[in-house]
Amino acid sequence: MKxxxxxxxxxxxxxxxxxxxxxxxxxxxxxxVTIPQIGADFLNSLVHASYQRRAAKVMALYLxxxxxxxxxxxxxxxxxxxKFDHPAAAPLRKVDGSTHxxxxxxxxxxxxxxxxxxxLPQLLSAALRKTGEDKTVCILVATSGDTGKxxxxxxxxxxxxxxxxxxxxxxxxxxQKAQMVTQEGRNVGVCAVAGNFDDAQAGVKRIFSDGAIxxxxxxxxxxxxxxxxxxxxxxxxxxxxxISAYCDLLRDGEIKMGDKVNFCxxxxxxxxxxxAYYAKRMGLPxxxxxxxxxxxxxLTDFLRTGVYDRNRPFHTxxxxxxxxxxxxxxxxxxxxxxxxxxxxxxxxxxxxxxxGTYEVSGTIKAALREQFWxxxxxxxxxxxxxxxxxxxxxxxxxxxxxxxxxxxxxxxxATGDGTPTxxxxxxxxxxxxxxxxxxxxxxxxGSGVELLDxxxxxxxxxxxxxxxxxxxxxxxxxxxxxxxxxxxxxxxFLK
Ligand SMILES: *Cc1c(COP(=O)(O)O)cnc(C)c1O
Numbered sequence: 190m191k192x193x194x195x196x197x198x199x200x201x202x203x204x205x206x207x208x209x210x211x212x213x214x215x216x217x218x219x220x221x222v223t224i225p226q227i228g229a230d231f232l233n234s235l236v237h238a239s240y241q242r243r244a245a246k247v248m249a250l251y252l253x254x255x256x257x258x259x260x261x262x263x264x265x266x267x268x269x270x271x272k273f274d275h276p277a278a279a280p281l282r283k284v285d286g287s288t289h290x291x292x293x294x295x296x297x298x299x300x301x302x303x304x305x306x307x308x309l310p311q312l313l314s315a316a317l318r319k320t321g322e323d324k325t326v327c328i329l330v331a332t333s334g335d336t337g338k339x340x341x342x343x344x345x346x347x348x349x350x351x352x353x354x355x356x357x358x359x360x361x362x363x364x365q366k367a368q369m370v371t372q373e374g375r376n377v378g379v380c381a382v383a384g385n386f387d388d389a390q391a392g393v394k395r396i397f398s399d400g401a402i403x404x405x406x407x408x409x410x411x412x413x414x415x416x417x418x419x420x421x422x423x424x425x426x427x428x429x430x431x432i433s434a435y436c437d438l439l440r441d442g443e444i445k446m447g448d449k450v451n452f453c454x455x456x457x458x459x460x461x462x463x464x465a466y467y468a469k470r471m472g473l474p475x476x477x478x479x480x481x482x483x484x485x486x487x488l489t490d491f492l493r494t495g496v497y498d499r500n501r502p503f504h505t506x507x508x509x510x511x512x513x514x515x516x517x518x519x520x521x522x523x524x525x526x527x528x529x530x531x532x533x534x535x536x537x538x539x540x541x542x543x544x545g546t547y548e549v550s551g552t553i554k555a556a557l558r559e560q561f562w563x564x565x566x567x568x569x570x571x572x573x574x575x576x577x578x579x580x581x582x583x584x585x586x587x588x589x590x591x592x593x594x595x596x597x598x599x600x601x602x603a604t605g606d607g608t609p610t611x612x613x614x615x616x617x618x619x620x621x622x623x624x625x626x627x628x629x630x631x632x633x634x635g636s637g638v639e640l641l642d643x644x645x646x647x648x649x650x651x652x653x654x655x656x657x658x659x660x661x662x663x664x665x666x667x668x669x670x671x672x673x674x675x676x677x678x679x680x681x682f683l684k
Contacts, residue, residue, distance in 0.1 A: 190253045192219045192421065195524040196538070198531040204252040205316035208309070208422040209326070211415030212397060217534070218521050219421050224470045225250035227432070229446050232473075235436045240278040241265050243436065244308075244429045250471075251425055252312070254319060263315075267307035267426075272297050274653065279304065279430040281437045284582055287609040288597075289443070290590070291434050291452075298368060299617035299653045300510070301461065302339035308426040309416055310343045310350065317349055327406070327683055328352040328416045329396060331389040333457060333510045334361035335616065337379070338368040340416040345374030351411070353378040353682050355389045358669060360509055363637030364620050364656065370664040378682045379666040382675065385503055387514055390417075392675040402676060411683050418460030419517050427464035428471075434611050435473055444609055453479035453597040453612040455589045456488055457511040459518035461613065466522060469560070476608045481596035482565040483508045488516060492563035495554035497537075498546040507571060507624040508588040510616070515541070526553045562604070564596040571595070575618075575628035585650050588621045590614040591628075619644060619656050 192207040193200045196217030202210070207219040227250075235243045245261035252260065268278040275295040282290045296303025317326065328350060330340050337354035344352040356369060358381040369379050382389045396402055397413055406413065418424060431452060438444045452475060454462040462480055469475035482489050484504040491497045499514045506512055520534060527533045527550070540547035549557075566574070574591040578584045586594065593612040600606065618625045622640035623633045631647055633640050638659045641652050670678050 190225075190251055191222045193222055194218065194531070195220055195520050195534050196531050198529050203254050204421075205254050205319040208312045208420065209316040209320060209322065209414060211413075211420040216398065216538075217531070218419050218518070218524075220521050220524060221251055221421075224467065226472045228472060232432070232436060232439065232446065235432070236440045238436075240433055241268055243433045244268065244426065247429045247432055248425055255312070255315065259315065263308060263311040266311060272303075272307055277437075279433055281434050281441075281611065282584070283443070284578075284584060287607065289434075289438070289609070289611045290584070290586075290614050291430065291611050292614045293430060294587075294614060294617045296339070297342050297655055298335065298339045299620055299656055300335035300339060301613070301615040302335045303342070304430060305418075305423040305426040306336070306339040306343040306416065309420065309422045310347045312422045313414070314347060314349070324407070324410050324412045325349050325351060326414050327411045327679075328414055329393050329679065330354045330416050331386065331393040332356045332361075333386040333512060334365040335510050335620075336417060338365065338372065341369070341372045341374065341377045341379075344416070345372065345377055347376070351376045351378070351683065352416070353380070353679055355380050355382050355393060355675060357381075357385045357389050358383055360385050360505060360512060362509060362621050362623075364622065364659070365509075367637055367659050367662075367664075368656075370666045371659060371662040372665065379668070380675075380678050381669040382672060383669060384672050385505070386512055387503065388672050390515070390517075392672050393417075396676055396679055399676070402680070405680065406683055409683060417517070418458050424460060424464050424467070424518070424521075427461060428467050431465050431468035431475075432471075432473055438609065447474055449474045449476035449608050451476045451479060451600075451606070451608050451610040453481055453593050453600065453610060455481045455508070455511060455593040455613060455615055457513040457516065459488065459516035459522070461615070463518045463521055466560070470525070477600070477606065478561050479597060479600050479610075480561055480563040481593040482563070483511045483571065483592050484565065484567050485512050485514060486565035487514050488519075489563040489565045491519075492557050492561045495549045495557060496546065497541065497548075499541070500545045506568060507621065508592055510589055511592065523549065523553065526556045562600050564599040566592045566595040572624070572628040575625055576630070579629050579648070585618045585625070585648050586614060587616040587618040588624050589616050617653055617656070618650070619652055
């Protein structure tokens, strides 16, 4: 399988090379040239398989320069009992009737980013070997809270790698911050940025595209790559859990082979829902893809109207991992829906850069309407949904998951669609204790990790072990930079 760029459809590189590069030199996103097709036989062969085996089978379809045994070994390292606190890694919980919740936060950092970031470092390490690379790779990450921690956890002390994480100073939860500034590992660095997530992401993109910095780093024996969801090695492991969820529904007799299932995904950078789109494109029987946003509803407007417009206020919400106005992965969707028209995609991205807005073609608009449905949930709706799920189903969900649950309900009310629906749970409620406590009618006593015990005392839900271990852990990092200083931070880190 070869990969090309959303901005250059003539490019051809291998899978290992694509994982190593992260982003194409032309600024586009690397994307598989064809989408492998799966049918009933393939799905049947996975119904009784472990998550690890499902992962190896699905990933092998795309990464043909890795062997299936190799991928199975990676999956066993990534999703085994020393990393995940649930044997199914990504279990499906039946909420009621035809509603199911896909829990993606059983990994080491209690957010869904672990599903990909326990895998990516292994794919990348092997890619360095396969491509005969002798330089050290430095992963630069802009994080809205969860990616940074999950990436450091995955890359900590991996040979031939360094990792530097930038997070928005006032845009992450106390627990998220505690997780990051206490990170262990000789090869990691963490820095707060005076700005929001988009500022941090723009800073990282600027460093990537700066030829002079690349040259300086190359002279020092480094090259830059990305662990953000622009890297194909992040998207692919996420395709797995949609297929896995379908297999679980088959296994449990909830659906028959070929029955359609809807997925509702709480969305920020459009990576998670893009993976669902690829699963659908592969032939998984998926009905609607429901895109759930918080008050930062740029994607809701886009999917409804075909006009992307980032010129709007940025809201800091209780679901910070979705506080994003520029969703990078949309570019892969536009490329696919335009019939791999790189010139058309370049046009949209240029317009986004210069004016902050673009309008897609009639063809793309029609495809968006057919395949997606979009809605958003405000702060009050998020709290109300947490309270209601706790009361009605005894199910404690986090702020991001609540956005998805509520938008799923909006979809059903608007369309009357009774198709079995899976909404995606992306974080443990313990990462957002303050808002979750308030939502269920408690007054938080203290802040950050102090609240873990209070939420546990009230609900009896088990505290993820590694979050409990944060109590009393001393911070290792306290660096803050202005946006313009991010280059200097990187050069200093890689002295
Ligand atoms: C990253 C994240 C999201 C958004 O996922 P995208 O792939 O950026 O759309 C949603 N919820 C949580 C908890 C996250 O960490």
